[in-house]
Amino acid sequence: MTPTAIDADAAYRAASGRDPRFDGRFFLGVTTTGIYCRPSCPARKPLRRNAVFFPSAAAAVAAGFRACKRCRPDSLPGSRHWDASGDLAARAVRAIRDGAVDELGVAGLARRLAVSERHLHRVLVAEVGASPVQLNRTRRAQTARTLVEQTELPLVDIAFAAGFGSVRQFNDVMLSEFGAPPSSFRRPVPSAGRVARAAADELGDDAPTADAAPTVVLRLRHRAPYDGLAMRAFQAAHAVPGMDLIDDGSFTTPVPAAHGPALATVDWAAGAEDHITVRIRPADIADLTGIVSTLRRWLDLDADPQLIIDALGADPIIGPLVGRRPGLRVPGAIDGGATALLTVIGQAVSLGAARVFAGRLVAALGTPVGDGGLRTFPTAQQVTDAGFEALRGIGLTSSRASALHRLASALADGLDVTPGADRAATRAALLALPGIGPWTADYITLRALGDPDTFVPDDLVLKKTLGASNARQASAIARAWSPWRGYAAMHLWTASAYLP
Incomplete structure (x- = not known):
């Protein structure tokens, strides 16, 4: 549209x-x-x-x-x-x-x-x-309630994790938003744990916090159905060596945050029909709210699958695919800049080759995080400062290295590839960079900017699957799937066993 x-x-x-x-x-x-x-x-x-x-x-x-x-x-x-x-x-x-x-x-x-x-x-x-302040206050209150209900963290830690400046402010806002004090949302716990937790909860504004933020386990809820197998397969196929860790039933990856990168582990085996379990180890507990928002966007947990089923279920092309995988979601981006750079690295090469190049880049420029040997994906500024020759050194062709360096420079200069960006302006800015074509711009718009109606008509698999000879024909066919063309593309890619 x-x-x-x-x-x-x-x-x-x-x-x-x-x-x-x-x-x-x-x-x-x-x-x-x-x-x-x-x-x-x-x-x-x-x-x-x-x-x-x-x-x-x-x-x-x-x-x-x-x-x-x-x-x-x-x-x-x-x-x-x-x-x-x-x-x-x-x-x-x-x-x-x-x-x-x-x-x-x-x-x-x-x-x-x-x-x-x-x-x-x-x-x-x-x-x-x-106002912006009021909207953010409500966001903090909702996050705090989730932490109170799902974790054993002391209320003082929850107050700062949700972004409140003091426990007094935390109590006042929770009373205003929900009409009840924070402690009323606690779940029953065994008596031994209740004594220790009550002591911490009563310390007030000057309560000390741990030097290192604790690991927090949360259940991130979503609307059923949710195709966790497809999401898991997608993330595993795109795992970057040295940055992402795949274990039995889990996937660990760094998440950028204000006080330093966190490590987040999606525990697929512990999931349920209405939630996904994640373990988060932040550098600072105050980063927790933003990390949760990032993970929800990355896993597309806020989509309403029934709307997509209603819109696409009767279509002669997409309908049968929706019937087979009604909970399929579109993977988002943990870091829009990293997703954009990885997309350019993967242009015109196999997914396996793209992972090799990305792993070399992480090994050369990434920052260590945690104690498991993982590294973050380098920032746009780090890639820019490394220069063209360093990018050639990881095995990229001259044209690909040039395109990657130009994109990194644009990102470092302020090009916005987050969900809050002006989508049309960002897409135009991407297309203006030499070496970036419509496929790359559309794919970044779909995943990093989170536009559910973006199709990728230049994709070879999509054109072949639809029997279209060019992007214009593919776009014409996909018009019937608006405003969920991004989900239609994901169904076609998944059915073709192709993970772009």
């Missing part, structure tokens, strides 16, 4: 799921009420025959519709920023969800989004009904 050509049926499917990833891409008008909304509006969705779609808020108003008072799709009526406000709000909410306020502050988030702090505050209050 593009602002200039909206597929009404695809837009209705997206709006039916209230998925905030589509906010700003179109607006929904209800003919029976004369009201228009954002796709994620919590109000009851109209029947298909009563729904019309617009590329902008201004277009909806020009057609005689007025703004919904629940989702507030209007920002500043009549201003030149009106059309873009919805997308700005959606990008800001995604960034806040991923911990941008904790990492950068509200001012830093505004700079990342290229707006003033005052304008960001005004747009979020108008569109979402809450």
